[in-house]
Structures are given as C-alpha cells and as structure tokens.
Amino acid sequence: MSATDSPARTATSSPPQTLRAGAERLCPAGLLALCAGAVAWLFIALLLGLIDSLKFHDPGFLAGSPYLSYGRVHAAQGTALLYGFAVPASLGVGLWLICRLGRTVLAGRFVVFLGALFWNFAVTVAVIANVCGGGRGYDYFDLTVHCAPLFFIAYLLIGVCGMLTFHQRQPGPLYPSQWFVLGSLFWFPWIFSTAAMLLLLMPARGTLQSAIHWWYVHNVDNVFLGFAGLASSFYFIPKLLGRPLHSRQLAALAFWTIALFGGWGGIPQGAPLPSWIISLGVIGTVLTAVPVLAIFTNFYRTTRGDLKRLDDNLTLRFSYIGLLFYFVAAAQQIVGVLPNVSAITALTWFGVAQKQLFHLGFFALTMFGALYYIIPRLLDVEETAWRPKLAKAHFYLTVIGIVISYLSLLVCGVGQGVLLVNPAHPFADVMRSTLAPLRVSTAGDLLVVVGTILFLLNFALLLTRACFKCWADCCVGKEKQPA
Amino acid sequence: MNSGATLFLGLFVSMACSFLAFVLGPQLQIGNLAQTDTVVTGDASPQTYPIGQPGDAHQGAEIYRANGCTACHTQMVRPWSLGPDIQHGWGVRRSVAEDYLFEQPVLLGTQRIGPDLANFGRRSDLNGILFRLYDPRLITPRSLMPSYRFLFEQHAIQGAASPDALVLPAQIAPPAGYEVLARPQARALAAYLLSLRQDVYLFEAPPPPAPKTNAVPAATNSTAK
Amino acid sequence: MSPDGAQKPVNQNGGEPSAGFSEIPLWLIMVFGGLFYWSQLYLDGHAGGFSPKVYAPYDSLDEVIAANPKGAGDEMRILGRSVFEKTCAACHQPGGTGKAGIAPPLAESEWVLAPGGDRIVRAVLNGLTGPINVKGQDWNLSMPPWRDNFSDKDIAAVLTYIRSSWGNKAAPIKPELVKAARAESHPGPETSEELLKIPVQ
Numbered sequence: 060m061s062a063t064d065s066p067a068r069t070a071t072s073s074p075p076q077t078l079r080a081g082a083e084r085l086c087p088a089g090l091l092a093l094c095a096g097a098v099a100w101l102f103i104a105l106l107l108g109l110i111d112s113l114k115f116h117d118p119g120f121l122a123g124s125p126y127l128s129y130g131r132v133h134a135a136q137g138t139a140l141l142y143g144f145a146v147p148a149s150l151g152v153g154l155w156l157i158c159r160l161g162r163t164v165l166a167g168r169f170v171v172f173l174g175a176l177f178w179n180f181a182v183t184v185a186v187i188a189n190v191c192g193g194g195r196g197y198d199y200f201d202l203t204v205h206c207a208p209l210f211f212i213a214y215l216l217i218g219v220c221g222m223l224t225f226h227q228r229q230p231g232p233l234y235p236s237q238w239f240v241l242g243s244l245f246w247f248p249w250i251f252s253t254a255a256m257l258l259l260l261m262p263a264r265g266t267l268q269s270a271i272h273w274w275y276v277h278n279v280d281n282v283f284l285g286f287a288g289l290a291s292s293f294y295f296i297p298k299l300l301g302r303p304l305h306s307r308q309l310a311a312l313a314f315w316t317i318a319l320f321g322g323w324g325g326i327p328q329g330a331p332l333p334s335w336i337i338s339l340g341v342i343g344t345v346l347t348a349v350p351v352l353a354i355f356t357n358f359y360r361t362t363r364g365d366l367k368r369l370d371d372n373l374t375l376r377f378s379y380i381g382l383l384f385y386f387v388a389a390a391q392q393i394v395g396v397l398p399n400v401s402a403i404t405a406l407t408w409f410g411v412a413q414k415q416l417f418h419l420g421f422f423a424l425t426m427f428g429a430l431y432y433i434i435p436r437l438l439d440v441e442e443t444a445w446r447p448k449l450a451k452a453h454f455y456l457t458v459i460g461i462v463i464s465y466l467s468l469l470v471c472g473v474g475q476g477v478l479l480v481n482p483a484h485p486f487a488d489v490m491r492s493t494l495a496p497l498r499v500s501t502a503g504d505l506l507v508v509v510g511t512i513l514f515l516l517n518f519a520l521l522l523t524r525a526c527f528k529c530w531a532d533c534c535v536g537k538e539k540q541p542a
Numbered sequence: 543m544n545s546g547a548t549l550f551l552g553l554f555v556s557m558a559c560s561f562l563a564f565v566l567g568p569q570l571q572i573g574n575l576a577q578t579d580t581v582v583t584g585d586a587s588p589q590t591y592p593i594g595q596p597g598d599a600h601q602g603a604e605i606y607r608a609n610g611c612t613a614c615h616t617q618m619v620r621p622w623s624l625g626p627d628i629q630h631g632w633g634v635r636r637s638v639a640e641d642y643l644f645e646q647p648v649l650l651g652t653q654r655i656g657p658d659l660a661n662f663g664r665r666s667d668l669n670g671i672l673f674r675l676y677d678p679r680l681i682t683p684r685s686l687m688p689s690y691r692f693l694f695e696q697h698a699i700q701g702a703a704s705p706d707a708l709v710l711p712a713q714i715a716p717p718a719g720y721e722v723l724a725r726p727q728a729r730a731l732a733a734y735l736l737s738l739r740q741d742v743y744l745f746e747a748p749p750p751p752a753p754k755t756n757a758v759p760a761a762t763n764s765t766a767k
Numbered sequence: 768m769s770p771d772g773a774q775k776p777v778n779q780n781g782g783e784p785s786a787g788f789s790e791i792p793l794w795l796i797m798v799f800g801g802l803f804y805w806s807q808l809y810l811d812g813h814a815g816g817f818s819p820k821v822y823a824p825y826d827s828l829d830e831v832i833a834a835n836p837k838g839a840g841d842e843m844r845i846l847g848r849s850v851f852e853k854t855c856a857a858c859h860q861p862g863g864t865g866k867a868g869i870a871p872p873l874a875e876s877e878w879v880l881a882p883g884g885d886r887i888v889r890a891v892l893n894g895l896t897g898p899i900n901v902k903g904q905d906w907n908l909s910m911p912p913w914r915d916n917f918s919d920k921d922i923a924a925v926l927t928y929i930r931s932s933w934g935n936k937a938a939p940i941k942p943e944l945v946k947a948a949r950a951e952s953h954p955g956p957e958t959s960e961e962l963l964k965i966p967v968q
Contacts, residue, residue, distance in 0.1 A: 114688065118678075122688035129688055130610015160783060192608030198652045225546060232544045235786055241546065245553050253565060258647070266639045267573050268648045274564040297784035306789035311543055316799075318556035323563065329620030329627075330650070331637040333571065334823045335814040339563050342806035349799045356792065402624045406616055406654045482629035486657045487684045494686075571819040576861065579932065581835055581845070623824035638822055745845065746820045748835040 087437035089171030093151035093217070094430055094437070095518070096179045100143025101423065102515060103186075105508045107136035112501040115494060126190050134201040135189040140418060141199050141279065142210065143182040146247065147175065148426040149287030150214075153240040154221050155433050156294055160237050161228025167220035174216030181209035197272045199279065200254055207255035211248065218244050235310035239290035242318060243283050250278045250322075266331050277325025277340075280417060281347065285317055288385070288425040289354065292378050295428060297361055299375045305360035313350040313357070320346040324392075327410075328401040344396040351389045358382060373450050377428025380458055384420030388413055391469075403480055408497070409472030416465045419507065424457065427514065434518065438525035449517040456510030464503025471496040572639045580742040591742050594644040595734070602734025605727050607649060609690070616651035617660040619740065622750050631665070632658040633740060638747045641740045656687055663739040671732040672724050677714055693728035696720050820849075843920075843939055847928030850921050854913075855929075863933045870908065871901040874933035878962075884926060884940045886962045888948045891922055894956030912956060919945040 111132050114120045121127040158165050165171060185206040188194065194201030202210070221244050225237070254275035257263045263271060297304045304310065323343020330337060369376050391413045395404055404410070431450065435442045471493045478489040543549070579588035595603060606612075619633030627633060637660055642648045666674075673680045676694055678687040694708070699721050707721035716722050724732075743749050815821025818828050825831045828849065835845045852861065858870035865872030873879050878887055878901060894912035898905055913922065919942040930937035 115686065118686055118688040122690075123692065125609065125692050128609060128690070130613040132610075133613040134610050192610075194607075194610070195647050196607040196610070196612045196649050197647065198612075233549075234784065238543065238549055241549050242553055245550065246557065249557050249561075253561065257565070262646055263569065264573055265575055265642045265645065266648055266650070267568055268646075269642075269650050270568050271565055274560070278560070294784060297786075298782070304784060304786040306791070307786035308789065308791050309795075310786065312791055312795075315552065315556070318553055319559065322557075322560040327652075329618065329624040329636070329823065331618050331639050331641060331822075332568070333639070333815065333817075333819050334821055334826075335810075335817045336564065336568055337823065338810055338814040341813075342809055346799075346802055346806060348802060349795070352795055352798060353791070356795065360789070398624060402620075405620075405625065406652070408653070411653060479630070480626050482626055482631075486630065487682045487686075490655065490686050491684045621822070621824045636822065639819075743836070745835060745848065746822050746831060748831070751834075 087439075089165065089168050089175055089217075089220075090151050090155055091434070091437050092172055092175035092179070093147045093154075094434060096175060096182075097144045097148035097151060097426070098430070098511070098515060098518065100139050100147070100179075100182060102508070102511050104136050104139035104144055105504065105511055107132050107139060109501070109504045109508055111136060112497075112504045115497045116501065125192065131190050131192060131194075134194040134196075135186045137199045138185045138189055138194075138201055139182065142185060142202075143179075145284055145287075145418065145422060146214075147178060148422075148430075149243055149284065150217050150221070152291055152426060152429045152433065153243060153287055154217070154224065155429075155437075156236050156240050156290055157221055157224050157228070160234050160294070161225060163224060163227050163229060165220065166223035166227060170216050171220045174213050174220070177216065178210065178213035181206055181213055184209065195259065197258060197268075199276050200258065200272055202255075202259065204259045207251075207259050211252060211255065214248055214251070218248065234294070235304065235307065235314065236290040236294040238311075238314050239286045239293060242314065243286035243290065246278065246283045246286065250275050250283070269330065270326060270332055270336060273325040273327075273330075273340075274322065278322040280414070281321040281324070282317060284418070284422050285321060285385075286314075288381065288422045289313070289317075291425050291429040292358075292382050295374050295378050295432065296358060296382075299372050299378075300362060300365065302361055302363075305357050309353045309357040313353040316346070316350040316353070320344075321350070324396065327405050328396070328398055329405065341396050341398075345393055347389060348393055351386060351393075354382075355386060373445070373454065374428040374432045376454060377424045377431065381421050381423075381425035381428065384416055384424065384461070388417040388421055391416070403476035404472060405476075407472040407475040407479075408468045408493070409476065412465050412468035412472055415468065416461070420461045420465065424461070427453075427457070434521065438521065440521065440525045440528060444521050444524055446517050446520060449513050449520075453510045453513045453517065456506045456513065460503045460506030460508075460510060462503070463506065464500045467496040467499040467503060471500070575640060575643055577643065578640055578744060581745055581748060582743070589742065591744065592641060592643050595737055598730045598733035599737040600734075602730035602732065602737075603645070603649065605693075605731045606734055607647065612649050612651040614651075614653070614655035614687070615657070615659045616654050617658065617738065618650050619658060619660045627658060628750060630657070633661045635740070635743060635747045635750055637740055638744060640744055640746070656685075659735065659738055661739050661741060663736045664741055666735065668732050668736065671735050672708060672728060675724075675728055675731070676708060676710070676722070680711070680714075690728075693731065694722050694724050696722050843924040843927040844931060846921070847924035847926070848932075850917065850925040851928055854916075855925065858910075863929065863935075865901075868908075870910070871899070871904070871906045873929050873935075875935060876901050879929055879935055880937045881967045882937070883967050884930070884937070884944065885948065885965050885967070887926060887929075888922065888940065888945055889953070889957055889965065890962060891926065892945070892949055893953045895958070895962075896956040897958040897960075899959035909956070914949060919943075919949065 110121065110127070111129055114122070114129050122129075125131070154165060154171070185202050188203045188206060189201055193203045195203070221240075225241065254271060257271050258268055258275075262268060293304065293310065320343045323346075324340040326332060326337050326340040328337060328341075369379060391409075394400055395409060395413065431445060432442065435444055474496070475489060475493045478484050478492065479486070577590050577592065580591045582588055618637045619635070620627045621636035622628045628635070641660075642650075670681060674682075674687075675690045677689050677691075678685040696716050697720065699719055703721055704723055707723055710716070710722060813823070813826060815825065816827055821828055821831055825834060832845055832849065835842075858866070859873050860866055860870075863873035865874075878890070878899075881887070890910065892912060892914040895910040896908075898907045900906070917925075922945045923940045923942040927939040929935065930940065
C-alpha cells in the first residue's frame with residue numbers, strides 16, 4: 060500500500076520519486092474502503108443529527124412515522140458516528156501509520172479489505188436495526204444481540220492484520236504514534252467484548268448494566284478514540300513542521316496515564332450506584348489532567364508557537380485545531396465531573412456539548428487532517444490533486460460549524476442547569492427558554508454537513524482522477540512509465 | 543517502550559485495573575442483589591421490594607426502549623445534595639441499585655430533554671398518559687415532546703362509540719363519525735409508565751432530610767413538571 | 768532517535784518524525800503528585816468505605832444507619848441487619864434459609880420464634896454444637912461462640928432482626944436479657960439438650 064512510496068519522499072516540495080517503486084501494483088482497497096466508508100458514515104451520522112436538531116424547531120417535524128422519531132434517529136446517529144465513522148477511521152489511519160512507521164507493507168491486504176466490507180455491512184445492519192426500534196437503549200452501544208458478533212469478527216480480521224504488520228516492521232526504536240496505535244488496536248476488542256457479553260449476551264443484573272455501559276462509552280471515547288486521534292497528531296504535526304517531537308518521555312507519560320486513568324470515569328454523579336464507584340470515576344477523570352498537560356507541553360515545545368506553517372498545509376491545520384478542541388473537551392470533562400458543578404450541569408446539554416466537541420471537534424478534524432495526507436498516497440496521486448478551494452471551504456465550514464454548535468449547546472446546557480436548580484421553575488418552561496441556543500446549534504450542524512459534502516465532493520473528484528490515471532497508466536501509457 | 547510485548551503487557555495491566563474497578567468490583571458487590579425489605583417506622587411491617595413488572599408493564603418497557611424514550615428521559619432521581627430532582631417532585635428519595643433489580647435493559651437514560659420518569663407512576667394516571675402520548679401539548683402546553691400518534695388508531699365508529707375512545711378537544715378531534723383509540727402498544731406503555739415508582743424507603747435510601755431551600759410540594763398529576 | 772532533537776535535520780529518518788529526549792518537567796510531576804494525593808483524600812471522604820450500602824450523600828455506613836428512621840425497635844433492627852449481613856449471613860445465608868452442611872435455617876425456625884428468646888441468646892453467646900432438630904430436620908454442626916465478638920446491644924439487635932424477618936414474627940430482644948445470660952458462665956458451647964432444659968416463657 061502506502062509503503063510503496065519511496066523512503067526519500069518528504070512532505071516538502073521535492074517532486075515525488077517513482078510513485079510505484081517496485082513491480083507490485085498494490086490496490087489499496089482495504090485501507091481505502093475503511094477510510095471512504097468512514098467518511099460516508101460520518102456524513103450519514105451528521106445528517107441524522109441534523110434531522111434530530113430540526114425537531115427542536117418543530118416537534119411535529121417527521122413525527123408521524125415511528126422510524127423517524129427523535130429517539131430512533133438519535134440511536135441511529137450514535138451508531139453511525141461511533142461504529143460507522145470513528146472506529147473505521149481509527150483503523151484506517153492507524154494501520155497506515157503502522158505501515159509507514161514500520162517501513163513495511165500491510166500484511167493481509169485482502170483480509171483487511173474483507174474486514175472493511177464486513178464492518179460496513181455490520182454498521183448497516185445496526186443502523187437499520189436502530190431505525191426499526193431494535194437497539195437496547197444504551198447510548199453509543201445501541202446494538203442488537205446479533206450485531207455485536209458481526210462487529211467483533213470484522214474488527215478481528217482487521218486488527219490481526221494490523222498486529223502482523225506491526226510484527227514485521229523494520230527493527231528500530233518505536234515512535235510514540237506506534238504506541239498509541241497499538242494501544243487503540245488492543246483496547247477496543249477488550250472493552251467491546253466485555254460490553255457485548257455483559258450487556259447483550261449474558262446481561263448483568265440491575266444497574267450493573269449501566270455501570271458497565273458508562274465504563275464502555277468512557278473507554279471508547281477517552282482511551283480508544285483518544286489514542287487513535289493522538290497517534291495521528293503525534294505523527295503529522297512534528298513531521299509536517301519539520302521538527303522533532305519535543306519529548307519522548309512526555310509522550311510516554313501521556314500514553315501510560317491515559318491507559319491507566321482514561322477509562323476510569325463516565326458515571327454521572329447521582330447515578331444509582333454505590334458512591335465508591337462514582338468516586339473512583341471522579342478521581343480517574345481528574346487525574347486525566349496529567350496526560351492533557353503532558354500533551355499540551357509536548358506540542359507547545361514542539362511547535363514553539365510557530366503558526367506560519369499552518370497556511371500552506373491542510374493536514375497541519377486540521378491537526379492543530381483538532382488538538383486545541385481536545386484540550387477544551389478534556390478540560391470541560393474534568394470540570395464537569397466535580398460534584399458542585401455536576402449538580403448543575405449533569406444530564407443537561409452540557410454533556411452533549413462535550414461529547415460533540417470531542418467526537419467532531421477533536422476526532423473528526425484530526426482524522427480529516429490525516430485523510431487529506433493519506434488518501435492521495437493510497438490512490439497514488441499527488442497531494443495537490445485535492446481541489447484547494449473545496450478543501451479550504453471544508454475546513455472553514457466545519458470548524459466554524461463545530462464552534463457554533465458547541466458554544467450554543469454549552470450555553471444551553473449551563474442555562475438549563477442553572478434554571479433548574481430553582482424548583483420554582485417548571486421543567487417545561489426551562490426547556491422552552493433554552494430553545495434559542497438550541498436552534499442556533501442547528502445552524503452549526505448545517506455548516507458541518509455542508510462542509511462534509513464538500514469533502515465528499517473533493518474525494519470523489521480525487522478518486523475519479525486516480526481512476527483515470529490508473530486506467531491511463533495501465534491500459535494506455537505503458538511505454539510512458541518512468542524508470 | 544520499544545517492544546510490542548512490553549506495550550501489550552502494560553496495556554493489559556491497565557485494562558485489568560480498569561476492569562477490576564468498574565466491572566468485577568461492582569459485580570461482586572451489587573451483581574447478586576436480591577429482593578430486600580423496605581424500611582418502615584413504627585409497627586408497620588416491611589414489604590418485599592422490588593416486586594417486578596406485571597405483564598403489560600414488561601411489554602411497555604420494550605416499547606419504551608424501542609421508541610428511544612431514553613434519548614430524552616432519564617429514570618434516576620439524584621440525591622438532594624447533587625441536584626434539584628427531589629425538589630422538583632420527581633421522587634421522594636434518590637434512586638439506588640435495588641430499584642432496578644428486574645429491569646432488563648436498565649433504561650436510565652443520559653440526558654433530560656424531558657423530565658425524569660423514575661416516579662412517573664406517582665403523578666400520572668392512564669388517561670393523562672394516553673392524552674400526553676397523543677399530543678403532549680394537551681397536558682403541558684409548552685411541551686417540546688413530539689406526538690406519538692402512531693401508537694393510536696383512528697377508525698370509523700361502528701354502532702356505538704367505544705367507551706375507551708379518547709375525548710379530544712375540537713381542534714384535534716377526528717372528523718365526525720370517527721374515533722381515536724389507543725393501540726395495545728400505547729396501553730402497554732401506559733401500564734409501564736404507571737408502574738414506575740420508587741417511593742418506599744430502603745436501608746441505603748432512607749427518607750432524606752427536608753431540603754434547605756423552599757421546596758415546592760411534590761408535584762401533582764399534570765402541570766408542574 | 769537523536770539525543771539532541773532540536774538541531775537534527777528532518778530527513779534523518781527518511782522523512783519520518785523523530786522524538787527528542789527531554790525530561791518530564793518537575794512541575795508536571797508535582798501536579799501529578801498533588802492530584803494523586805487529592806484523589807486519595809477524595810476517596811477517603813466520599814467512597815463510603817467501599818460499602819455497597821453507602822450512596823451519596825452519605826459518606827459512611829454509620830451515617831446511613833444514623834439517617835434511617837428511628838421507630839420502636841427499628842434502630843435495633845437496622846443495627847441487627849448490618850451485623851447479620853456482615854457475620855451471620857455467611858453461614859445462615861442472607862435470607863435466613865440456611866444451607867445443608869453449613870448452618871440450619873433461621874426463617875420460621877421454632878428455636879428462633881420461641882417466646883422470650885432465652886435459648887437463642889445463649890446459643891449465640893456460647894456457641895452450639897452437637898445434634899439439633901430444626902424444623903423437623905436433624906443437624907449436627909458447630910457454631911462458634913460470639914460473646915467476645917459482639918456487645919450485648921449487638922447481639923440483642925441481631926436477634927431482634929432475625930426474629931422479625933423472613934416471615935418470623937416475634938418480639939424484640941432486649942440487651943438486658945443478653946447481659947444476664949452473659950453473666951452466667953458457660954465453659955464450652957451449648958448443646959441442644961442443655962438448651963431445651965431452659966424454660967420458655
């Protein structure tokens with residue numbers, strides 16, 4: 060796949076060497092299927108989110124059909140976002156990083172392709188099940204008992220290939236991104252199988268299910284997606300700036316503290332569980348301040364305030380902003396878990412804002428940055444083949460949309476919480492009064508959807524160009540092949 | 543940190559710690575909860591609690607889950623020190639693990655776009671629920687809740703009007719000669735919602751002390767949500 | 768990887784990024800230490816002793832016991848319940864059902880329900896050994912004495928709890944009764960013949 064790039068190729072202006080070094084003409088189907096599928100599902104998830112958002116402008120919007128009711132669309136949106144977009148994007152970018160940093164080819168290319176197809180099939184089944192009312196009612200784990208094994212098998216197919224690829228790497232010290240990618244590769248099957256066993260197959264008793272569900276969602280976000288996104292940032296930011304990462308030790312501290320404390324949390328204050336479980340969650344979440352500070356220091360020293368390079372490099376821009384949103388989302392999570400704050404903000408739009416910032420602001424933007432770099436290399440075209448105007452519009456629309464949506468949901472959540480503290484305010488009146496910022500967030504959602512459409516357009520044009528080039532080289536221009 | 547094996551081992555240990563703290567530990571403590579006695583004062587004898595959902599209510603729970611009601615409603619009352627839930631009349635005490643013994647899946651929810659429903663059975667009745675499902679603005683004029691009219695059916699009156707037909711105000715009443723009846727799903731859902739109450743006291747959830755703020759009285763049937 | 772990352776040209780690794788070797792700053796280690804210390808204090812204050820019965824806002828089992836309603840006999844029942852669940856339930860089972868080869872049942876047991884409670888007070892204080900017939904079944908096990916582990920109030924409380932749970936309906940036991948029974952010295956465990964000699968009221 061990507062490893063057919065010659066090692067001397069850099070991200071700077073030197074013209075590419077032979078784009079196909081070697082006789083193999085490797086079709087990058089596996090990673091491409093993962094990445095393309097991921098973006099397509101992101102679009103679907105954003106669309107579903109927009110539909111849900113529009114229902115706050117008129118509760119009667121699409122309320123006539125059970126399939127498009129708020130609850131079912133919400134469930135489908137969660138499934139599409141996490142399992143349709145986030146996991147495959149992590150896998151696609153992660154496997155590419157393993158190949159690149161290990162200076163090797165992807166092992167089992169066909170198996171990865173098969174795994175990607177099977178995963179997309181599983182997501183389709185899960186989303187349709189959600190729309191038909193089959194979910195279990197667990198946020199971000201709304202899977203039927205039949206879908207879970209499908210996901211697990213597809214993941215195994217891809218993950219094992221990733222492990223084999225890592226195993227056949229060139230000897231040498233590991234770069235931090237490789238730790239992070241391995242971390243995410245290992246973490247998902249462990250938490251997913253635990254959740255599937257104890258929530259779907261052999262359900263635990265009573266609120267133990269809720270504890271396990273919250274633990275799973277927190278692990279998926281903080282550890283799995285956190286590792287995947289940070290792997291990309293740790294790779295692209297130093298590389299594209301042309302500077303080394305400031306400190307390997309700080310990266311190691313961040314890695315191990317996320318692994319140790321990142322999964323301790325997610326249980327809201329006041330949940331019907333003994334207080335020790337909730338307290339462990341609180342301390343775990345507060346201790347995640349350590350990796351956040353470590354990552355901040357690391358990148359601050361690496362970039363040393365050099366923002367000039369942002370203008371010419373799309374990947375760098377997305378990665379920077381993604382990292383910025385990561386810090387904001389992490390800070391909000393830490394603040395929100397303290398009992399005094401949580402008494403006001405728990406179970407309001409405050410938590411939704413944080414999750415949205417994390418998923419879209421940090422993870423999606425970081426993945427977009429990675430994809431802008433990776434996809435041309437998978438398709439064997441120039442990075443400049445992206446249409447610059449479309450890419451710029453995508454960037455601005457998405458970032459502005461995310462900021463608008465986040466800030467309005469934050470205001471909405473805090474307002475809702477503060478008003479509810481006074482028992483003299485009836486609940487319905489409080490919700491009515493918070494409609495204004497909620498409706499503003501729809502504008503933000505719309506901008507993000509439009510931005511993603513532009514990206515898909517850009518991607519389609521790139522794909523067309525790549526196919527044309529491939530056809531031209533293979534069938535027409537054999538004699539014109541460079542040496 | 544340069545060996546895959548070290549990484550794997552370290553990650554496995556981290557995962558094991560997290561698993562022990564949040565999955566195995568709670569399983570050992572509350573994974574085998576059984577019915578318990580309520581706490582009462584004076585000479586009253588304790589009751590067994592909880593007593594599981596009667597048949598219709600169990601089906602109603604399935605409908606609640608299938609329609610994604612957990613997307614907007616929670617079913618957990620927070621203690622008075624951690625939120626205004628009790629002051630809003632959503633419960634007489636906080637929710638504890640024992641309350642959800644027979645729920646499968648546990649429909650706690652994660653966000654309140656609508657009020658908490660843990661004690662909804664205490665403050666509503668069958669007709670109130672059916673009207674609210676048909677058009678929430680009949681009960682709470684400023685409600686954001688969507689209508690669930692697909693849980694009802696409208697058909698021509700044959701002979702005499704059915705005694706169970708909904709009596710709707712003029713602007714949303716069916717045309718003359720037609721009546722609106724709740725489907726079995728709506729009735730099951732109503733049975734489930736009416737079964738939601740957590741108003742007995744337990745050892746771990748004794749009667750809370752009176753909140754220090756000026757609390758409104760516990761909410762009655764319809765408006766103060 | 769170069770030890771001095773700052774000046775190395777970027778193409779050293781064939782275009783791939785490298786990581787420098789800068790130590791973790793001291794302030795971060797101090798923040799980590801401080802947060803860790805805070806977290807232990809937080810657990811100390813809010814984890815309720817890791818008890819499954821302690822829910823916020825209570826911070827310890829004692830607070831839960833104190834918050835429970837105090838009616839006639841209720842305080843004793845609640846205390847007795849916690850004693851039972853900590854100690855007796857291990858053998859007699861949480862529902863008082865008993866288990867073959869481990870302990871006889873307490874639910875609807877004629878020994879428990881006998882008026883006055885003198886027999887079971889002595890069984891708990893001094894232990895019980897040898898054959899005994901409970902609810903028509905013969906048991907021959909050994910129960911340790913508990914006079915040194917529990918106060919009069921604790922023993923009275925746990926017997927009050929047992930005598931009013933699982934279908935049992937008998938009067939509470941007073942600590943004075945336990946105190947009087949404790950005063951009679953009894954060298955070894957009771958046997959069922961000795962207990963049967965004690966009159967019931």
